[in-house]
Amino acid sequence: MPRKGENIFKRKDGRWEGRYIKDRDLSNKAVYGYLYGKSYTEVKQNLERVKSHKASCNILSANFAKLSEEWLENKRLCVKESTLAHYKMIIGKHILPLLGKYDVSAVSLDVVQQYMNRLLLDGYAVKTAKDILTVIKSILKYAERKGFYHNCDLSIISLKAHKSEVEILTLFEQERLCNYLVNNLNDKNLGILLCIYTGIRIGELCALKWSDIDMGEKVLSVNKTMLRIRDNYSEQHGSKTKIIITPPKSGDSIREIPIPNFVINILKNFRRNSDAYVLTGTETDFIEPRSMQYYFKKVLKKCGIRSVKFHILRHTFATRCIENGFEIKSLSEILGHSSIKITLDRYVHSSMDLKRKNMDKLNFLSA
Numbered sequence: 495m496p497r498k499g500e501n502i503f504k505r506k507d508g509r510w511e512g513r514y515i516k517d518r519d520l521s522n523k524a525v526y527g528y529l530y531g532k533s534y535t536e537v538k539q540n541l542e543r544v545k546s547h548k549a550s551c552n553i554l555s556a557n558f559a560k561l562s563e564e565w566l567e568n569k570r571l572c573v574k575e576s577t578l579a580h581y582k583m584i585i586g587k588h589i590l591p592l593l594g595k596y597d598v599s600a601v602s603l604d605v606v607q608q609y610m611n612r613l614l615l616d617g618y619a620v621k622t623a624k625d626i627l628t629v630i631k632s633i634l635k636y637a638e639r640k641g642f643y644h645n646c647d648l649s650i651i652s653l654k655a656h657k658s659e660v661e662i663l664t665l666f667e668q669e670r671l672c673n674y675l676v677n678n679l680n681d682k683n684l685g686i687l688l689c690i691y692t693g694i695r696i697g698e699l700c701a702l703k704w705s706d707i708d709m710g711e712k713v714l715s716v717n718k719t720m721l722r723i724r725d726n727y728s729e730q731h732g733s734k735t736k737i738i739i740t741p742p743k744s745g746d747s748i749r750e751i752p753i754p755n756f757v758i759n760i761l762k763n764f765r766r767n768s769d770a771y772v773l774t775g776t777e778t779d780f781i782e783p784r785s786m787q788y789y790f791k792k793v794l795k796k797c798g799i800r801s802v803k804f805h806i807l808r809h810t811f812a813t814r815c816i817e818n819g820f821e822i823k824s825l826s827e828i829l830g831h832s833s834i835k836i837t838l839d840r841y842v843h844s845s846m847d848l849k850r851k852n853m854d855k856l857n858f859l860s861a
Contacts, residue, residue: 502537512537514544525604556642558601558633559594565636576740579723581629588613588626589633598637598644606630607651614653623653660840662810667799674797676760682781682789684764685773686807688714692751693811693829696783696804697721701739705768712758714751716742716830722782737782747830812837 501513509530516527529544531537562585570578592609593601606627613623631648638644663671672690675683685699694702697719706715718739725736742748753761766775773781781789783804790804808829815825826837 500538502534502541504534510534510537512541514541525602556598556637556640557594558596558598559590561598561637561640561642562589562594562633565633568636574740575738576721576723579725580625583724584626584629589630593630598634598642601634601644601646603646603648603650606646606648610651610653620653627651627653660809661802661806662813663799663802663806667797668810668814670797671793671799674793679760679764681764681773681775682786683793684760685786686790686793687757687760688772689804689807690811691754691757693808693815694751695719695808696786698742698747700771700773700781700783700786702772703768704766704770704772707753707761707772709758709762709765712753712755714753716747716749716751718742719747720780720783722784737780742830744830744832746827746832749827749830751828 503511503513505511510533512529512531513526514529515524527544529537529540531540566578566581566585569581573581588609592605596605610623610627613626614620627648634644634646634648668690672687675687675690685702688694688702689696689699692714694714694716698716700720701718702714702716706717707713708715719742720737720739722735722737725734766772767777769777771777771780773786787804791801794801812825812829815828816822822834822837826834829837831837
C-alpha cells in the first residue's frame, strides 16, 4: 500500500515504483509517468526532483489562445491577406477548440497526434491536417522566442498522403465540351475554352482582363488571381467573406503562356475594351470563382458530361500536353510550378492508351 498522498509502491520483484502525472489527454484525463528504484527513499527523492523540475519549467508559461492571437497579429504585417484569412480560419475552427484551454507548457505530443488522427478519420484531406500542424508548430516556435517553456516536439508526427488518381476528362468528353463551347460562344464559354487550352486556374481566369492578352504576340499574361476569403474585419463590416484580386499564389505563378492560333482567331472576334474582364466584357462587373464553378456545372449538364470540378480542366490540359510530347520544363513553366517534380507528381496522369502505346514499343523483342 502506498503511503497517504504518495504514489509509491513496492513491486513484487522487490523494486520500488513511483508514479506522477506527466501529461493530460484530450479529455483532461491524467497520463502517468513512472520511476523505479531500489528503495522507497530513492524513488521519493527522484519524484521530488521531477516535480520540482516541472514546477520551475512552468513558471514561464502562457495561455495558448492568447499566444495564438499575438502570433496572428504579428503575421498580419508579413503575409498576404488571403494567407492571413486562412490562418485565422485554422486557428478559430481547429486550434483554439483543441488547445485554447491549455497553457503552452501543457501542450503535448499525444494531444496533437490524437487530433491529427481524428481529422484523417473524419475525412479531412492530409493537406488540411498538415496546414493545421504547421500553424501549431509556428505558434510553439513563437512561444519559445518569447521565453515560454514547452516540451512538445511535433517533428515526429508524420502525415503521408495516399496518392490517388486525379480525374481528367476523357478525349470524348473534351471534344464534346469544346464543340459545345465553340458553337455557343459567349464571354463565359470563351473563358472555359481558354482554360482548356492554357491550363490557367479558375481564380486566374476570373481576374483576367483583355489587357492581359497580347493578340500580336499571341501571349496570355497571368499576373493576378481572384479569391473569396474570410473578411479579417468582418465584425466591423458585417460580412463574413469578401472578394479580393491579388498577385498569384507564388512568384512562379506569374507567367506568360503562348496561345494556340485557332484560339487567337476566336479571341479576335470577341475582343473587348482592354480594361474589361474577359468573363463579362465590362470594366466594373466580374464573375467570382464560385459563380463560375456553378456555371461550369450547368455547361457540363447541357453537354451530357458527368459533374466534375472546374480544376479538372487544368489536370486535363497537363495530361494532353504530355500525351502530345510536350517538353516537361516548358509545361511546368506554363502551369506556373516551381519545379518539374510538382508537374509530374500532381498534374500529369498517364492514360491507359499512352501506357499501352509505350508497352507496345517492346514488341521488337519478339521479332
